Amino acid sequence: MDFPLHKISQHCYAVTEEEYFTNAGAIVLADFIFVIDPLYNISHAEQFRKTLEKLNKPLQYIFVTHYHGDHVFGLPAFSGIPIITHQNFIGNLNRRVQTDWSKDSLLKRANEDPQDSSWLANVTFHYPQITFKDKMSIWGDSEITSQNNQEIQIFHTGGHSSCSSFVYFPSDKILFAADLLFTYQFPYGGDPNCNLDEWINALKLMLSMDVKQFVPGHGKIVGKEEVEKQLNFFCETKEVIIAGLNQGLKMEELNFPEYYPFHSENQELKTRSLNQWFQYYQNK
Ligand SMILES: [Zn+2]
Numbered sequence: 001m002d003f004p005l006h007k008i009s010q011h012c013y014a015v016t017e018e019e020y021f022t023n024a025g026a027i028v029l030a031d032f033i034f035v036i037d038p039l040y041n042i043s044h045a046e047q048f049r050k051t052l053e054k055l056n057k058p059l060q061y062i063f064v065t066h067y068h069g070d071h072v073f074g075l076p077a078f079s080g081i082p083i084i085t086h087q088n089f090i091g092n093l094n095r096r097v098q099t100d101w102s103k104d105s106l107l108k109r110a111n112e113d114p115q116d117s118s119w120l121a122n123v124t125f126h127y128p129q130i131t132f133k134d135k136m137s138i139w140g141d142s143e144i145t146s147q148n149n150q151e152i153q154i155f156h157t158g159g160h161s162s163c164s165s166f167v168y169f170p171s172d173k174i175l176f177a178a179d180l181l182f183t184y185q186f187p188y189g190g191d192p193n194c195n196l197d198e199w200i201n202a203l204k205l206m207l208s209m210d211v212k213q214f215v216p217g218h219g220k221i222v223g224k225e226e227v228e229k230q231l232n233f234f235c236e237t238k239e240v241i242i243a244g245l246n247q248g249l250k251m252e253e254l255n256f257p258e259y260y261p262f263h264s265e266n267q268e269l270k271t272r273s274l275n276q277w278f279q280y281y282q283n284k
Helices: 042-053 088-097 103-112 114-122 196-207 224-246 268-283
Strands: 012-015 024-028 033-036 059-063 083-086 130-132 135-139 151-156 165-169 174-182 213-218
Touching: 024 165, 042 059, 042 114, 083 088, 103 114, 174 196, 174 224, 196 224, 196 268, 213 224, 224 268
Parallel strands: 033 059, 059 083, 083 130, 174 213
Antiparallel strands: 012 024, 024 033, 135 151, 151 165, 165 174
């Protein structure tokens, strides 16, 4: 079977197979290819790279939207290609490499679940070659005219994690939201540095832009209605938490608004998300 790399606009491509667990993308400029996230599993990442190479342009950069495992474990398949991340990525990754992503921990995980995780024993982590702070642009080669602009814009917002960033390609009106957007499913927000206020602001910023298609980190490509839906859910959730805190209620006593179910059966991750958001406002 051909690798499912879908062309979604003149220059943009996306991989959104549910079975790959996470999405990825690419922007093909006049003179090179800009990759967005590597995919989770190394063998899928290798197929992704090979398929991109068939487009006959150099893979110039791989942008990693944040440090979560499903967005970095496939990176060894892209070795040799400079990695760009937000500057907070390094501290976040360091923390994991010293704890649950140490060589020993990954080996243990691979041994416990050899069928699905044997490849994890060989995963290595590398520093990015380029980091940025608030916003950066990558430009493909194009003559300077008013209509011929190959600028890729990258925005750091935080929210889902402290290094979370999104990519916007104005000339095609495509926005790669990564894990700032989960479509038709509950958004995971259990990271210890998940910040719901920053996440709300990130979604507002995305909605202020001229976008035809939003590529989420998990789920199907959508228009702005689904982004508004997630934003409304967050705003209502925030209101419930703050009202509850003002009344001295515990997390278990709150009535959270209805939303999509969590995508996996692991409901613990949903509870972890709600807990993180509750604690965030409790400590604020
Ligand atoms: Zn994530």
